[in-house]
Amino acid sequence: MATYGRIARDGLWDNNGVFSMLLGMCPTMAMTTSATNGFGMGVATAVVMAASGMLVAMFRNYITTEVRIPVFILIVASMVTVVDLSMNAWMHELYKVLGLFIPLIVSNCLPLARLEAFAAKEPVLPSLWDGIFMGTGFTIALTAIGAVREIVGSGTLFADASLLLGPAFKFMEMRFLPEDMGILLMILPPGGFLVTGLLVVAKRMIDLKAGKEIQMGGAHSVAA
Amino acid sequence: MKKDNAMKHGLILGAFCLGFGILIALTDLVTAKEIAARALEDKINSLSQVLPAELHDNNPIADAITLKDEHGKDAIVYRALKGGKVTGLAYEIYGSGYAGEIKLMLGVDAAGKVLGVRVLAHKETPGLGDKIEVKKTDWILRFTDLALGNPPLEKWKVKKDGGQFDQFAGATITPRGVVKAIREGLEFYAANQAKMTEVN
Numbered sequence: 001m002a003t004y005g006r007i008a009r010d011g012l013w014d015n016n017g018v019f020s021m022l023l024g025m026c027p028t029m030a031m032t033t034s035a036t037n038g039f040g041m042g043v044a045t046a047v048v049m050a051a052s053g054m055l056v057a058m059f060r061n062y063i064t065t066e067v068r069i070p071v072f073i074l075i076v077a078s079m080v081t082v083v084d085l086s087m088n089a090w091m092h093e094l095y096k097v098l099g100l101f102i103p104l105i106v107s108n109c110l111p112l113a114r115l116e117a118f119a120a121k122e123p124v125l126p127s128l129w130d131g132i133f134m135g136t137g138f139t140i141a142l143t144a145i146g147a148v149r150e151i152v153g154s155g156t157l158f159a160d161a162s163l164l165l166g167p168a169f170k171f172m173e174m175r176f177l178p179e180d181m182g183i184l185l186m187i188l189p190p191g192g193f194l195v196t197g198l199l200v201v202a203k204r205m206i207d208l209k210a211g212k213e214i215q216m217g218g219a220h221s222v223a224a
Numbered sequence: 225m226k227k228d229n230a231m232k233h234g235l236i237l238g239a240f241c242l243g244f245g246i247l248i249a250l251t252d253l254v255t256a257k258e259i260a261a262r263a264l265e266d267k268i269n270s271l272s273q274v275l276p277a278e279l280h281d282n283n284p285i286a287d288a289i290t291l292k293d294e295h296g297k298d299a300i301v302y303r304a305l306k307g308g309k310v311t312g313l314a315y316e317i318y319g320s321g322y323a324g325e326i327k328l329m330l331g332v333d334a335a336g337k338v339l340g341v342r343v344l345a346h347k348e349t350p351g352l353g354d355k356i357e358v359k360k361t362d363w364i365l366r367f368t369d370l371a372l373g374n375p376p377l378e379k380w381k382v383k384k385d386g387g388q389f390d391q392f393a394g395a396t397i398t399p400r401g402v403v404k405a406i407r408e409g410l411e412f413y414a415a416n417q418a419k420m421t422e423v424n
Binding site for chain 2: 033059062063064066067070071074075078081082085086088089090092096153154180182184187188
């Protein structure tokens with residue numbers, strides 16, 4: 001039985017959906033042209049993951065192994081539809097920015113992977129917890145990739161954050177380079193691969209460094 | 225026994241489909257009205273940018289008419305009326321950009337002069353082609369007050385093609401598509417002027 005601390009740590013860092021498991025690459029590439037977009041996509045995914053994790057855990061004793069995959073997809077797709085309709089109705093400004101990408105959550109294999117690996121076997125609360133933290137880890141990863149691409153590509157950071165989060169967040173919008181000075185490649189599709197790759201390397205290097213210290217304490221290598 | 229199992233799995237899957245189907249139907253029921261209201265607000269918003277408020281005393285959406293465009297597709301024409309006379313028209317026009325269709329709203333006055341153009345949706349390259357958005361640059365505002373013949377028809381092109389409109393550094397296809405869409409939009413007006421300005 002995993003502890004809540006362990007689950008949170010796994011989701012946020014050790015087993016991060018993007019940087020460790022390399023899942024959900026489709027929305028990761030498509031939605032990280034700016035930190036704000038990455039953040040919005042991450043939050044929408046986290047909501048779907050938490051809700052679907054909870055539902056699968058609730059029904060886990062009724063879902064037989066043979067039909068589990070279609071049932072999981074059904075649950076994820078239903079949650080996506082509910083989020084899509086609700087956002088369109090009650091968070092319309094946000095929906096105009098993210099609306100096109102919400103249906104992409106269905107094709108994201110990260111929610112499905114967590115349902116199969118976690119929620120199908122664990123009780124409701126840990127599954128909800130896992131969904132929240134895996135989703136938060138996903139949000140952090142997307143925001144980080146978006147931030148790097150935006151700073152280098154457009155010279156801004158959190159541009160249009162006030163459209164997404166409300167006028168109170170205007171202070172987050174920053175500009176580092178003059179207009180038209182960014183390296184355009186970074187906000188085009190290749191930039192997504194470059195930045196994601198480099199950040200994966202950075203995370204592995206940090207893990208490796210931490211791993212060496214553990215090694216000195218007598219544990220076996222964790223660099224895998 | 226095997227048959228029983230298949231039955232059981234089928235029933236489980238069916239039950240989940242039914243349950244979540246009901247959930248989605250309920251969500252739709254709750255949100256449908258709100259979503260329709262938001263869509264209408266968006267439409268009013270985009271219309272108000274190309275049909276100035278002082279031009280009309282009616283609701284352009286209520287007085288819309290449907291015409292066939294040159295491709296036989298239905299085009300909804302929103303009409304601004306003042307004192308029972310048509311003072312302005314607005315309709316969607318489409319250009320082909322670098323990455324698919326660009327959807328714009330064109331407003332013209334009763335004499336065929338451009339009142340304003342705004343981009344409704346596009347998939348152009350961020351940082352290059354998206355300069356057609358009024359949010360990013362004022363490029364699109366240069367079309368206001370122009371008409372067929374002003375500039376002359378052969379000048380309704382980007383500079384690279386011998387016309388009079390600036391392209392962007394690194395992006396020619398996007399402005400070329402927009403200029404062509406606006407020219408065709410004005411030609412659509414010229415071809416349907418009688419039907420558009422007739423008040424019944």
